[in-house]
Amino acid sequence: MIPIALTIAGSDSGGGAGIQADLRTFAFHRVHGTSALTCVTAQNTVGVNRVDALPAAAVVAQIDAVASDIGVQAAKTGMLLNAEIMEAVAAAVQQQDIHQLVVDPVMVSRAGVVLIDEVAIATLKTHLLPQALILTPNRYEAQILCGIKIQTLEDMQNAAQNIFDMGPKNVLVKGGGMSDTLLGIDVWFDGQQMETLKTETVATTNTHGTGCTLSAAIAANLALGKSPLAAAKAAKTYVTQALKYALDIGQGQGPVGHWFPLVSKAPEALGFSRLWS
């Protein structure tokens, strides 16, 4: 049986983040990807020009359609945009018994664009965090959630502990927004074990979609039967590879290269920025 994963997220017209990144990531993992679209962004590598939300009932109908027929081994949430969609998604996930839920609390993109409205932050905390098997805040999202200014590894660890108390079973504080030696270092906390996840730092500004890709890869690995920590480690390795083959397109931050295995023999010929051999 092919594993099934579901992404509940927004569309990125530029194809680098959101649903587009998630479905490519699922495909790479040989997991069938299904989707529940929450909003449509007019977005490119430079920024977000416009966001149109779907009605909450339309989001729920997509989740129900997938779960009631195809089944869902693991799901992830990405850009949920507003409190109404968040409440509806939280209820639908519970009703459909989706236990392996990765919550990427999308609030601020790597480019610093705010992707959620203010009131929605409180709803995210009350409705979604307690349902998360794994919560994956970036540096800025972790700061917003726990109020700790994050500058050091110790700050990341304190934030992970603090956010764990809000209800998720595992917390992964991501270090893509950190500087110097902490760039690309993530902190994992499961309530007992604190672990630092480190691969290698990739020298690229083409980082659009790293967070979406990581949470989708975690969901894919959960769907494949891995434990939460093993899924997070495998996902980090995948993101690192995708960063190495990031696409140098657009005027801003280009997207990570999800399909690097298809071109890894001659990436330059296809316009890939090959940073490592």
Ligand SMILES: Nc1ncnc2c1ncn2[C@@H]1O[C@H](COP(=O)(O)OP(=O)(O)O)[C@@H](O)[C@H]1O
């Ligand atoms: N330049 C980089 N080199 C290596 N890993 C990176 C780099 N930038 C981001 N990452 C990794 O990508 C993943 C996504 O993190 P991050 O970029 O912080 O998320 P978001 O896109 O939500 O802001 C994390 O595992 C992080 O460590």
Ligand SMILES: Cc1ncc(COP(=O)(O)O)c(N)n1
């Ligand atoms: C529709 C949508 N969802 C999520 C993100 C965050 O992207 P990133 O993974 O770069 O933080 C985005 N820019 N657009």
